[in-house]
Amino acid sequence: MKVEQISVFLENKPGGLEHVTRVLADADINIRALSLADTSDFGILRLIVNDIDLAEKALKGEGLTIKRSHVVAVEIPDRSGGMLSISKVLTENNINVEYAYAFVEKSGENAIIIFRFNDIDAGIAALIKNGFTVLSGEKVYRL
Amino acid sequence: MIFNEEFETLPREALEALQLKRLQQVAGRVYHNVGFYKKAFDEAGVTPEDIRTLDDIKRLPFTTKKDLRDNYPFGLFTVPMSNIVRLHASSGTTGKPTVVGYTQRDIVTWSGLMARSLVAAGLTKNDIIHNAYGYGLFTGGLGVHYGVERLGASVIPMSGGSTKKQIMILQDFGPTAICCTPSYALYLAECGEGMGVDMRSLRLRVGIFGAEPWSENMRQEIEDRLGITALDIYGLSEVMGPGIAIECAEGRDGLHVFEDHFIVETINPETGENVPDGEEGELVFTSLTKEAFPLIRYRTKDISRLMKEPCRCGRTHARMARISGRSDDMLIIRGVNVFPSQIESVLLGIEGLEPHYELIVDRDGTLDTLEIRVEMSGDIFSDEIKSLQKIEKRITKDIKDYLGVTAKVKLVGSQTLKRFEGKAQRVIDRRII
Structure with a gap:
């Protein structure tokens, strides 16, 4: 992932x-x-x-x-509070963000946020556990 | 005024006779006490007994900084450590410094020569001297300090740094003379002016400046801004420290080398042949009276020329012109000697760094700046800014720790610095002095 x-x-x-x-x-x-x-x-x-x-x-x-x-790509609905929901999970799981950047998908419905965590595996696990869509590399390269 | 009238005004014939006698003594002493010199003399096919005239000094081998390094730390001392009362050190061309030792009598000799220098600059026992040369392993601070005490004047042992405090003391203690590097004198002037102090109205009347190259233009500027007479002093720790040569206030045309204690020669740095008086060459010193650490024909790498015409001050000792350059790549940055090779060894000590670097030396206002450009390599590059900044900080810290200079480190793209097939030219010196 x-x-x-x-x-x-x-x-x-x-x-x-x-x-x-x-x-x-x-x-x-x-x-x-x-x-x-x-x-x-x-x-x-x-x-x-x-x-x-x-x-x-x-x-x-x-x-x-x-x-x-390696970085992590997370897909979230492009609406108010989207980013907050992710950062809340990261805080709860004590995951540190080294840097992040974001873009909006072509369809305009979803935003994709790219994260670099201090502990990448723990970050992915926490996001998946909380129901976020973590995108695979293949999917992002083909966007 | 002359501190030691008898010896400083000896007729040249008597002076040269004294030099010959002392040269014969010191050559014998090093030959019989120091393995390095015995071997060097033997290889050159010369013995101390071969020295019958002063000109025979040319038969003696040179001593270089490399020889000092090879015998680090005490290998060239001619007396046991129990007779050594002080150690100083200066930058080596690599990580290790050059160590020098002094006996009790050496300290007396040195203090006397420094006292001569102060008097040549027009100072007396009634003066108060603000000594802003660094105290420590560097010979500048303590060398001047002992000379002032020997003269019987008052010394303010300021050392370097704390510029605002220095300005307060310049105002409150009313020193009449100052000793420091010429660039620090200008920096003091600049800071004082910035603080609203009228630097020309201080009691200062004389400045004795050395430990780095400077020029007539800088002299003019220092004199104008501080309202003083600025004089040039020369010394290097290997030979003794400050007080080997000084400009006299009367002549201000070259620095008198105290020839009863040193023999000074100028040579062609390529061939090692002596050049005639008046022609530029590398200065070579032989110390005649030092007990602990005499040096035979030490190559200073400083470029100057010698003048033996009488001076209006009455001193008969030869004068050397202001240092015009170096025959090696040593840089003097804020009074600290820095060899590019030292920087290279610091860089190579940091894992992942490649020896592709460039040194940019410049002057920001009155202070020297050193920028080290280091090429980025695949091994140290990271996608995180903080790891790259950590590398920059590490280099800055190591340079400061090993060399004592503050450098600005700049990471540059890989393969962007020049490559050299022959001798590398890694230094860009933009200072106009």
Whole structure:
């Protein structure tokens, strides 16, 4: 029930994001979701793509520093209080969120939230136990 | 004024006769007491008895920082530890520092030379001296301190840091002279002005500045902002510490090397051949009177030139021009000696880091800044910001712990720093001094 994400190191300077996205476009990679985290010096671009192996090969081929890691995708109805219901479960189970980002499905009915937990397995177990829909990687890559 | 009129104004002929006698003594002493020197002399095919004229010094082998490192910590001392009363240390080119030792008499000699320096700068026993050189393993703080006491003036043992407190003491204690690095003098001026203090109206009239390279422009600026006479002092811990050479207030044209205690030469750093007076070369010092840790022909890597014409102050001792550069890659950052190789060994000590780095040295206002750019590698990259910040903090802390300088660490993309086929050029020094 884990989703694989690819992260790219970016220096904080103009052109960095363009470079990465151009490499992905040239390799015909489709980005499903992304988040860009930044500090004063550097940024981390986190991506979920349709073909992670191909994306890794293309980015590495350009000398970029990348890392593959696992995150959790949770589907919730796109309405008020949706996020609250998840965070409540996380608090009750003492799960720490390292970071999260969200997007809305094409149909517009559901939102998908990508989480990075301190303990990924405990996070998934707690969400499933409380009736949340945790999406498989295959499903997210094909969205 | 001259502190030791007899020796500081010896006619050159008498001075050189004294140097020869002392050179013969010290060469004999190191040859018979230190295995390293015996071997080095033997390999060079020379014995102490071969020294018949001062010019014969050229037959003696050089001593380098590497030799000091190879004999770390006490291997080159000529006396047993029971005779050593003090140890100091300076940066080595790698992790280990260079250690120097002093006997009781060495401390007396050093204090005397420092007292000479203070008097050459126009100070007397009636002066109050604010000593902002660092106290500790660095020779600057204690070297100046003992010299002031030897002269009979008053010393304020400030050491470095606590700049606001320093400004308060400059106002309240009314020191008439200050000793520190030239960039710290400017920093004090800047902070004082920022606090609304009229730095020109303090009682300060003389500043003695050293431990880092500076220029006539900086001198002008320090003199204008602090309303003082600024003089250059030279020393390095391996040879003794501060007080090896000083500019006199009367001449202000080169630093008098106290030649009754040191022989100074300038050499071509490539060939090791001596260069004529007046020409630039690497300074080489032989200490003539040190008991615990005499050095024979120590290569300083500092570039200067020598002048032997008489000076208007009356001293007969040769003068060396302001240091114009280095023949190696040593950097001086806020008075601290830093070798790129030291930074490299700190980086390599951190798991996952690759030795691709670049050092950017700059000056922010009056203070030197060091930025270390380190290439990101697959091993340390993480999708979490806090792990990358942890690496940056770890590097900053290790650099501070091992080298004593504060650096700003910046992670950069992999393969973005230049690669070198020959000698690596990892330092970008943007300081204009």
